[in-house]
Amino acid sequence: MISQSLAINSFQPSRRTLMGPGPSDVSNRVLDAMARPTLGHLDPEFISMMNETKELLQYVFQTKNDWTFAVSAPGSAGMECCFANMVEPGDKVIVCQNGVFGGRMRENVERCGGIPIMVTDPWGCPVDPEKVEAALKDHPDTSLVAFVHAETSTGVRSDAERLTQLAHDFGCLVIVDSVTGLVGSPLLVDDWKIDAIYSGTQKCLSAPPGLSPISFNDAAAAKIRSRKSKVQSWFLDLNLIMGYWGGDTKRSYHHTAPVNCLYGLHESLIIVNEEGLEAGWARHQDNHAYLKAGLKDLGIEFLVDESFRLPQLNSVIIPDGVDDAVVRSRLLEEFSLEIGAGLGELAGKVWRIGLMGHSSNTKNVDYCLSALKFILKEVS
Amino acid sequence: MISQSLAINSFQPSRRTLMGPGPSDVSNRVLDAMARPTLGHLDPEFISMMNETKELLQYVFQTKNDWTFAVSAPGSAGMECCFANMVEPGDKVIVCQNGVFGGRMRENVERCGGIPIMVTDPWGCPVDPEKVEAALKDHPDTSLVAFVHAETSTGVRSDAERLTQLAHDFGCLVIVDSVTGLVGSPLLVDDWKIDAIYSGTQKCLSAPPGLSPISFNDAAAAKIRSRKSKVQSWFLDLNLIMGYWGGDTKRSYHHTAPVNCLYGLHESLIIVNEEGLEAGWARHQDNHAYLKAGLKDLGIEFLVDESFRLPQLNSVIIPDGVDDAVVRSRLLEEFSLEIGAGLGELAGKVWRIGLMGHSSNTKNVDYCLSALKFILKEVS
Numbered sequence: 001m002i003s004q005s006l007a008i009n010s011f012q013p014s015r016r017t018l019m020g021p022g023p024s025d026v027s028n029r030v031l032d033a034m035a036r037p038t039l040g041h042l043d044p045e046f047i048s049m050m051n052e053t054k055e056l057l058q059y060v061f062q063t064k065n066d067w068t069f070a071v072s073a074p075g076s077a078g079m080e081c082c083f084a085n086m087v088e089p090g091d092k093v094i095v096c097q098n099g100v101f102g103g104r105m106r107e108n109v110e111r112c113g114g115i116p117i118m119v120t121d122p123w124g125c126p127v128d129p130e131k132v133e134a135a136l137k138d139h140p141d142t143s144l145v146a147f148v149h150a151e152t153s154t155g156v157r158s159d160a161e162r163l164t165q166l167a168h169d170f171g172c173l174v175i176v177d178s179v180t181g182l183v184g185s186p187l188l189v190d191d192w193k194i195d196a197i198y199s200g201t202q203k204c205l206s207a208p209p210g211l212s213p214i215s216f217n218d219a220a221a222a223k224i225r226s227r228k229s230k231v232q233s234w235f236l237d238l239n240l241i242m243g244y245w246g247g248d249t250k251r252s253y254h255h256t257a258p259v260n261c262l263y264g265l266h267e268s269l270i271i272v273n274e275e276g277l278e279a280g281w282a283r284h285q286d287n288h289a290y291l292k293a294g295l296k297d298l299g300i301e302f303l304v305d306e307s308f309r310l311p312q313l314n315s316v317i318i319p320d321g322v323d324d325a326v327v328r329s330r331l332l333e334e335f336s337l338e339i340g341a342g343l344g345e346l347a348g349k350v351w352r353i354g355l356m357g358h359s360s361n362t363k364n365v366d367y368c369l370s371a372l373k374f375i376l377k378e379v380s
Numbered sequence: 381m382i383s384q385s386l387a388i389n390s391f392q393p394s395r396r397t398l399m400g401p402g403p404s405d406v407s408n409r410v411l412d413a414m415a416r417p418t419l420g421h422l423d424p425e426f427i428s429m430m431n432e433t434k435e436l437l438q439y440v441f442q443t444k445n446d447w448t449f450a451v452s453a454p455g456s457a458g459m460e461c462c463f464a465n466m467v468e469p470g471d472k473v474i475v476c477q478n479g480v481f482g483g484r485m486r487e488n489v490e491r492c493g494g495i496p497i498m499v500t501d502p503w504g505c506p507v508d509p510e511k512v513e514a515a516l517k518d519h520p521d522t523s524l525v526a527f528v529h530a531e532t533s534t535g536v537r538s539d540a541e542r543l544t545q546l547a548h549d550f551g552c553l554v555i556v557d558s559v560t561g562l563v564g565s566p567l568l569v570d571d572w573k574i575d576a577i578y579s580g581t582q583k584c585l586s587a588p589p590g591l592s593p594i595s596f597n598d599a600a601a602a603k604i605r606s607r608k609s610k611v612q613s614w615f616l617d618l619n620l621i622m623g624y625w626g627g628d629t630k631r632s633y634h635h636t637a638p639v640n641c642l643y644g645l646h647e648s649l650i651i652v653n654e655e656g657l658e659a660g661w662a663r664h665q666d667n668h669a670y671l672k673a674g675l676k677d678l679g680i681e682f683l684v685d686e687s688f689r690l691p692q693l694n695s696v697i698i699p700d701g702v703d704d705a706v707v708r709s710r711l712l713e714e715f716s717l718e719i720g721a722g723l724g725e726l727a728g729k730v731w732r733i734g735l736m737g738h739s740s741n742t743k744n745v746d747y748c749l750s751a752l753k754f755i756l757k758e759v760s
Contacts, residue, residue: 002442002568005653010409011429011646015417023639026418029390034640035415037395038406038588040718049391062382072590073453073615076635080615107614188382202636208418210452210590210638232612234487235453235460253723255456256582258590259403260414261641266391273385338420343633 016332017359019368020340021152021313022180023202023209024356026264030207033267034260041257049266050245050257056269057213060182060205060277061197063189067216067238069245070265071198072258075179078198078212080108081236082175085216085224086144086196089113093144094135094172096120096127096163100153100344101177105146112232117142123345124315126158126308129166136170145172150181152203153343155304155313155352157185161192168193173219179203182213183272184284184312184356195220201261204284204312206357207268210261268357284311287360291353294369298376303350312360314353315346319376324348327375335371396712397739399748400720401532401693402560403582403589404736406644410587413647414640421637429646430625430637436649437593440562440585440657441577443569447596447618449625450645451578452638455559458578458592460488461616462555465596465604466524466576469493473524474515474552476500476507476543480533480724481557485526492612497522503725504695506538506688509546516550525552530561532583533723535684535693535732537565541572548573553599559583562593563652564664564692564736575600581641584664584692586737587648590641648737664691667740671733674749678756683730692740694733695726699756704728707755715751 018025039046050069057068071078083105087093091114095105098121109116117139119131127147136142145167149160160176167174173195181187184204189197196216202209216224216238224231224238231237235255244254272280288311292302295316303315318324324341328351331337340352353368398405419426430449437448451458463485467473471494475485478501489496497519499511507527516522525547529540540556547554553575561567564584569577576596582589596604596618604611604618611617615635624634652660668691672682675696683695698704704721708731711717720732733748 002657003439005656006435006439008432008436008650008653010413010650011416011432011643013416013419013425013429013643016419016423018418018420020420022636023418023420026640031415031417031640033391035411036391036393037411038398038403038582039393039396040398040400040403041589043396043712043718045393049393052388052391055386056388059383059386073457074636074638077453077457077615080613084613104614111610111612111614200636202418202639208638208640209421209636210641230491232491233460233464234484234491235457256402256454256580256589258454258588258638258641259582260406260411260588260644261590261638263391263393264640270388270390273388276385277382332423338423 014336017337017364017367019354019359019364020338021352021354022200022356024206024354024359026206026208027271027358029271030264030267034208034264036263038259041259042251042253046259047251053262053266053269056273060269060272061189061215062187062191063215065215065217067221067242069214070262071212071214072255073212074209075198075200075212077236078214079104079177081214082196082198083108083112084233084236085231085238086175086220087112087114088227088229091144092117092139092142093146094119094132094139094142096132096147098125098127098156099123099148099151101148101151124154124156124303126156127163129159129162132163133166136166142172144175146175148177149187150178150185150310152180152313153346155310155315157308157310160194164192164194173223180310180313183280185310186281189215201265201268204357205268205272206359207264208261210258211265284355284360287355287362287365288314290362291355291365294365298373312354312356314355315350316353317350322376322379326379330375331371337368337371394716397717397744397747399734399739399744400718401732401734402580402736404586404734404739406586406588407651407738409651410644410647414588414644416643418639421639422631422633426639427631433642433646433649436653440649440652441569441595442567442571443595445595445597447601447622449594450642451592451594452635453592454589455578455580455592457616458594459484459557461594462576462578463488463492464613464616465611465618466555466600467492467494468607468609471524472497472519472522473526474499474512474519474522476512476527478505478507478536479503479528479531481528481531504534504536504683506536507543509539509542512543513546516546522552524555526555528557529567530558530565530690532560532693533726535690535695537688537690540574544572544574553603560690560693563660565690566661569595581645581648584737585648585652587644588641590638591645664735664740667735667742667745668694670742671735671745674745678753692734692736694735695730696733697730702756702759706759710755711751717748717751
């Protein structure tokens with residue numbers, strides 16, 4: 001006797017305004033793409049869409065790297081893909097931590113059998129290149145430096161170009177987290193000589209979460225090809241994945257690609273491409289400035305100094321005496337508006353207001369400011 | 381100077397009839413669900429949809445296991461999730477191989493630092509319980525037995541209940557691959573006392589690829605909770621994931637869930653639930669019988685003996701003198717019909733005709749038979 005069927009109905013989610021740390025609002029164009037007919041993952045039509053997706057990702061990363069594609073899982077798996085492939089047991093890795101995601105990098109290094117050398121900066125500040133340089137001098141046998149370009153937990157931008165240059169000066173490769181950076185802020189993978197970088201789809205690309213755009217230069221690929229030990233993850237082993245996503249050779253089955261998610265990513269990349277990267281960066285900056293002016297009128301201050309603030313992710317200090325959870329719940333319930341809570345040591349202390357990708361527009365800024373104003377008046 | 385934008389248009393895939401080894405045809409209901417507005421992954425509405433998804437997965441797996449959810453990546457990651465969590469370095473694991481996916485299990489065991497003991501059977505035959513019993517006797521220090529319930533590379537069903545009983549008799553837990561089995565053939569996780577099992581969405585559930593339904597019983601959860609070493613994958617560490625998917629506690633952020641893919645899975649599970657599991661199993665069996673009769677008229681024979689043949693995945697022998705690739709290309713180009721190639725040692729020798737989930741209907745059988753008849757006449 002098998003268990004009986006259940007009384008559960010189709011799910012009809014509300015239409016939110018998503019102004020948290022991601023997912024950001026997904027446009028109808030991208031949602032429509034998600035619903036196109038599923039193809040086989042080896043269908044020639046699908047393969048040609050993969051080729052276009054590679055080209056579009058190369059454009060948004062500003063790279064010619066052949067190893068540029070989308071990992072078939074969210075950004076955390078993109079991070080793990082970088083570490084699992086680049087770190088061998090016993091490797092020393094300088095890990096810069098100035099927020100939640102540097103800590104996750106440390107976890108990755110340890111779980112790959114690497115030895116993390118931590119360089120820490122306060123949450124809300126960028127990675128300090130001088131500390132990194134000191135660590136490189138103290139640990140001349142380091143092989144990798146890992147840092148977060150755009151810290152999703154704080155809204156801080158670190159100087160990825162300078163940190164990469166420093167690492168290279170000491171003969172190290174870099175792994176860069178730009179989950180929140182890509183498309184929202186200038187990022188020039190080739191010019192900055194970044195070796196390995198991962199991102200997410202649900203931030204400034206404004207596609208649904210589920211994939212992790214990623215890119216490796218020749219130095220990174222050479223390191224991965226010449227590993228002494230197998231990559232500990234079969235699913236994320238680039239030596240195998242590149243048989244499917246690689247350039248010239250026949251595409252061979254590795255795992256089944258998330259076909260419809262890739263349709264969504266492809267469409268989101270086309271939208272970025274239509275606007276142009278530089279115009280998009282300027283839009284993110286303009287809407288940040290517009291939000292900043294409005295928040296000033298409300299007496300709300302930023303956590304992060306303007307000189308290294310990400311325009312796409314605004315961490316603001318919760319006013320004294322205001323209940324974090326009550327405000328966010330009421331925004332969601334009464335305005336169908338999502339803003340982000342603080343993470344880790346910033347929980348209860350900040351809100352994270354995202355202006356990412358499709359969510360970065362003046363209408364959203366106006367709506368968020370007026371909703372915040374209304375609720376803050378009620379709860380004060 | 382940044383690189384210029386590209387001339388690439390929105391992607392409009394053809395509507396195929398998908399009768400390969402997966403993805404199967406996705407219904408409009410599920411495609412529509414994929415396109416619903418994206419919610420935040422901690423939105424109360426989304427959490428309640430996750431709860432429903434858990435209940436529906438418990439129904440299709442026929443289990444009460446609390447650790448029943450969808451891994452945020454395709455079936456291969458579901459496999460890796462089982463092995464990375466259940467295998468510790470030095471663990472002996474009996475791995476039964478009778479096709480491609482047993483081989484992938486071996487890779488997983490090795491990459492987790494385990495010691496695989498291989499029990500092999502010919503491709504096209506089920507796992508032989510007597511060989512497994514002999515291996516268990518030869519290796520009394522084995523802790524796990526891993527086998528494939530429904531081999532996607534051959535279309536063979538092995539006796540999951542008997543193999544699980546055998547493993548338990550020798551104090552071992554089991555890991556079961558039922559990527560192609562779930563919903564297409566009887567599978568009773570609790571009755572059969574299966575400890576850990578993974579599946580995919582793109583087979584008999586007929587949702588797009590990208591998620592891996594998975595379930596662990598209390599014995600498996602206890603083993604994972606009492607590990608001596610950390611799970612080598614942060615992304616797949618169930619000790620962390622269950623903080624997000626777990627039952628009673630507050631949901632805490634681990635990674636960003638693939639929101640829209642979960643909408644699709646939820647809808648596909650509702651469709652299965654509406655039909656009822658037993659009615660679905662009967663439908664898969666009936667359409668297999670209908671296909672079998674038609675193939676007989678064409679003189680096409682099955683690879684797999686009827687007594688352990690999966691109705692949802694039909695491996696048939698390519699007639700002498702017929703060019704595999706030409707036939708499949710012409711089916712795709714002239715009929716927009718996908719059937720599967722052989723994998724591994726069966727490449728060029730068999731076709732795999734899937735009748736999975738939404739694809740399992742008499743219209744598809746008729747269409748496939750008439751298309752095959754037409755092409756085979758032309759190429760013979």
